[in-house]
Amino acid sequence: MPESFEYTIPWALSVMGPNQWNQTEVEKRRSQDSEQAMNEFDSEIRRVQDLILTLPSEVLHTQTDFPEAPAGIASARWRGSLAYMAAAMTSHYRYHIQRIHQWMASLEAERPLRF
Numbered sequence: 001m002p003e004s005f006e007y008t009i010p011w012a013l014s015v016m017g018p019n020q021w022n023q024t025e026v027e028k029r030r031s032q033d034s035e036q037a038m039n040e041f042d043s044e045i046r047r048v049q050d051l052i053l054t055l056p057s058e059v060l061h062t063q064t065d066f067p068e069a070p071a072g073i074a075s076a077r078w079r080g081s082l083a084y085m086a087a088a089m090t091s092h093y094r095y096h097i098q099r100i101h102q103w104m105a106s107l108e109a110e111r112p113l114r115f
Contacts, residue, residue, distance in 0.1 A: 005065070010072030038100075045093060052086050060086075 009021045029037060052060070060083040068078040 005067040005077075007067050008069045008072070008074040008077065009067045011068055011070040011078075034104075041093075041096070048086070048089060052082065055082065 009018060011018060029040070032040070061081045063079055063081055065077045065079050066085060069076055070078060
């Protein structure tokens with residue numbers, strides 16, 4: 001049986017959404033440069049992929065509680081399978097990658113032209 005998570009990630013259905021949780025995580029990494037941040041992101045994606053690929057089917061499809069809590073209440077965490085969570089995570093990672101690209105494009109647009 002998987003261990004339970006000691007933290008909760010509130011979703012958009014709560015008043016604060018995931019914003020407060022995300023901001024705390026961003027602040028932890030404030031001193032990183034963009035290369036370090038992307039290396040961490042890539043490393044975490046690979047770690048999840050490696051884990052998913054090693055798990056037996058019965059573990060991937062067992063229902064479990066995750067830290068995500070749609071209403072922001074720790075006692076009402078999201079329940080589902082690791083297989084579903086892996087699929088949801090890929091969509092979530094894509095969202096973050098798109099946001100990083102938008103941020104990088106905005107930085108590029110702010111640079112003065114050099115001749």
